[in-house]
Amino acid sequence: MAAFPHPLDPAVDFRAFYPYTPNEVKHRKRTTSAQLKVLEAIFRKDTKPNAALRQELALQLDMTPRGVQVWFQNR
Numbered sequence: 001m002a003a004f005p006h007p008l009d010p011a012v013d014f015r016a017f018y019p020y021t022p023n024e025v026k027h028r029k030r031t032t033s034a035q036l037k038v039l040e041a042i043f044r045k046d047t048k049p050n051a052a053l054r055q056e057l058a059l060q061l062d063m064t065p066r067g068v069q070v071w072f073q074n075r
Contacts, residue, residue, distance in 0.1 A: 031071065035061045039071055048072065 058065040
């Protein structure tokens with residue numbers, strides 16, 4: 001079994017794990033009207049969906065589970 005390097009080991013180059021591109025512009029992904037319709041329908045039934053429901057919604061809506069969670073937090 002291969003051992004993973006310890007995160008505090010000075011020989012570990014973190015750029016291999018967290019690539020940093022300084023000039024990269026990140027754009028927020030807006031929810032589409034179809035996604036919004038589904039999210040609003042779920043919100044009317046449950047304002048705090050559990051992790052399993054967030055995962056299911058993420059797969060159904062082509063979003064990340066974190067994106068679904070943030071949508072509910074901001075709603």
